[in-house]
Amino acid sequence: MSDIQQTGKHHVPDDDEKLLHSMGYAQELARRMSGFSNFAISFSIICILAGGITAFPAGLGAGGGAAIGIGWPIGAMFALVVAAAMSQIASSYPTAGGLYHWGSILGGKGFGWATAWFNLLGLIFVIASVNFGVYDPFFKTLIAPLLGIDPAKLTWTHQTLFIAGVTISQAYLNHMGIKLTSKLTDISGYLIFIVAIVLTVSLLIYSPTKLDFSRLYTFTNFTGEEGSWWPKTDHLGMVFLSGLLLTVYTITGFDASAHTSEETHNATENVPKGIMRAVFYSAVFGFIMISTFVLVMPDLKEGVKQGLGFFEALLSPLPYGLKVALGIGIFVVNYLCALAGLTSTSRMMYAFARDGGLPFSHQLKQVNHTHRTPGLAIWVCATLSFIATLYGDAFIVLSTACAVFLYISYVMPVAAGIFAEGKTWTHKGPFNLGKWSKPIAVLATIGGSLLVYVGIQPPNEKVLYLTLGLSGVMLVFWWVLGERNRFQGPPLGDRINKRQDRIQDIEDTYEDAAV
Numbered sequence: 001m002s003d004i005q006q007t008g009k010h011h012v013p014d015d016d017e018k019l020l021h022s023m024g025y026a027q028e029l030a031r032r033m034s035g036f037s038n039f040a041i042s043f044s045i046i047c048i049l050a051g052g053i054t055a056f057p058a059g060l061g062a063g064g065g066a067a068i069g070i071g072w073p074i075g076a077m078f079a080l081v082v083a084a085a086m087s088q089i090a091s092s093y094p095t096a097g098g099l100y101h102w103g104s105i106l107g108g109k110g111f112g113w114a115t116a117w118f119n120l121l122g123l124i125f126v127i128a129s130v131n132f133g134v135y136d137p138f139f140k141t142l143i144a145p146l147l148g149i150d151p152a153k154l155t156w157t158h159q160t161l162f163i164a165g166v167t168i169s170q171a172y173l174n175h176m177g178i179k180l181t182s183k184l185t186d187i188s189g190y191l192i193f194i195v196a197i198v199l200t201v202s203l204l205i206y207s208p209t210k211l212d213f214s215r216l217y218t219f220t221n222f223t224g225e226e227g228s229w230w231p232k233t234d235h236l237g238m239v240f241l242s243g244l245l246l247t248v249y250t251i252t253g254f255d256a257s258a259h260t261s262e263e264t265h266n267a268t269e270n271v272p273k274g275i276m277r278a279v280f281y282s283a284v285f286g287f288i289m290i291s292t293f294v295l296v297m298p299d300l301k302e303g304v305k306q307g308l309g310f311f312e313a314l315l316s317p318l319p320y321g322l323k324v325a326l327g328i329g330i331f332v333v334n335y336l337c338a339l340a341g342l343t344s345t346s347r348m349m350y351a352f353a354r355d356g357g358l359p360f361s362h363q364l365k366q367v368n369h370t371h372r373t374p375g376l377a378i379w380v381c382a383t384l385s386f387i388a389t390l391y392g393d394a395f396i397v398l399s400t401a402c403a404v405f406l407y408i409s410y411v412m413p414v415a416a417g418i419f420a421e422g423k424t425w426t427h428k429g430p431f432n433l434g435k436w437s438k439p440i441a442v443l444a445t446i447g448g449s450l451l452v453y454v455g456i457q458p459p460n461e462k463v464l465y466l467t468l469g470l471s472g473v474m475l476v477f478w479w480v481l482g483e484r485n486r487f488q489g490p491p492l493g494d495r496i497n498k499r500q501d502r503i504q505d506i507e508d509t510y511e512d513a514a515v
Contacts, residue, residue, distance in 0.1 A: 032265075082448045085414040098258030099348075137311065170382065263347075411448035
């Protein structure tokens with residue numbers, strides 16, 4: 001018996017399926033995720049033990065302790081506002097590839113098409129940047145010495161083979177079905193809480209540094225200092241904004257809850273809850289953890305100089321056994337972070353291909369009848385993310401680009417919703433902001449745009465060029481090469497009605513395969 005109720009030959013659709021059918025889509029993916037699983041996949045991608053550690057030098061090397069104590073709460077507030085605006089739309093349109101679908105319905109098919117490309121590339125860069133971080137610093141610094149491997153002897157070849165092996169394993173696990181993947185990301189959700197708490201408490205107990213809470217609101221311009229990510233500037237406003245990159249990179253990827261909508265039970269309620277809870281708990285626990293980093297550092301200037309080595313220095317006073325346990329825990333959650341990212345990315349690719357938005361769409365939209373996963377989309381996403389890690393300056397460029405591209409894709413449907421609400425957007429789901437809908441959408445658009453602006457400042461000109469280049473390529477394809485005439489976008493109006501018989505035929509093939 002499958003997860004879908006059956007009677008005679010045809011199954012009886014539940015409320016989730018009926019809503020999906022009303023949007024013109026068949027239930028091809030397996031709906032096996034609970035509300036917690038939907039939260040856990042976004043929480044796992046945000047993963048404060050990934051970005052909160054690897055991007056910490058970006059914050060500290062800008063405005064010092066104030067970039068953490070003041071900058072993180074401000075950046076997190078912006079992220080929460082963006083999440084609230086997205087959650088309301090997700091509650092109305094719970095489909096895989098959510099942002100593409102929302103952008104198309106609220107802003108037109110061209111707007112949705114552009115949203116899809118920013119979101120898809122941003123998600124590919126998420127997998128790439130996290131897997132790069134899985135290797136360096138986490139494997140290279142924390143795990144390799146435990147295995148008797150001298151990190152100094154590891155070469156680019158070792159790095160490439162390691163990342164390739166990790167990416168292949170994540171693709172295989174994803175290919176085997178959402179049930180297995182969601183179990184692993186559920187574990188990741190719990191593990192992030194546990195490891196973050198143990199890490200924070202351990203640092204406070206074993207640190208020889210006397211805690212000085214004034215560090216968290218003392219602004220120090222570290223730009224241009226040895227080890228800082230940022231070139232020297234005396235513009236204090238820009239120094240503070242640069243520090244927000246820590247929050248931008250860490251609290252992102254929460255669109256995963258939307259991308260797994262078609263695999264989540266009671267999606268109209270559980271998806272917006274998943275988004276909001278993932279951002280909120282990441283903001284709170286992340287703030288406590290990174291504030292502890294600032295408080296236990298013997299010297300902030302030396303911490304800036306150490307760069308990513310700051311974390312190894314912080315762990316040095318801890319007992320060996322505790323340090324080993326924390327190292328393994330952090331390595332595992334970073335691996336699962338990228339696994340969750342691959343889940344989200346492949347569902348986005350599948351959904352976009354389902355509506356003909358990609359080259360080879362017919363192949364990329366295919367769902368494996370046994371595992372009910374978009375098999376080819378999974379392996380293509382994994383391959384593209386691995387190729388991205390081959391770039392020499394991979395982590396800084398990839399981490400910044402993924403944050404910029406994702407926040408652009410977040411802001412686009414939210415901004416479109418300001419003008420569509422009450423006109424073409426009249427249907428609201430259970431998560432409804434009511435009279436606060438438009439004010440929150442305006443704040444989300446401004447806040448999200450500010451975070452994007454932060455991400456393209458020097459020394460991240462490459463991300464600016466990449467963004468402009470992608471925009472130029474999209475314009476050429478849309479207007480010059482005629483994509484606007486070929487691409488129809490998601491089904492609307494009569495196209496939805498015409499699909500209903502076909503929906504039944506598609507779902508019957510999966511039922512026959514399950515028997």
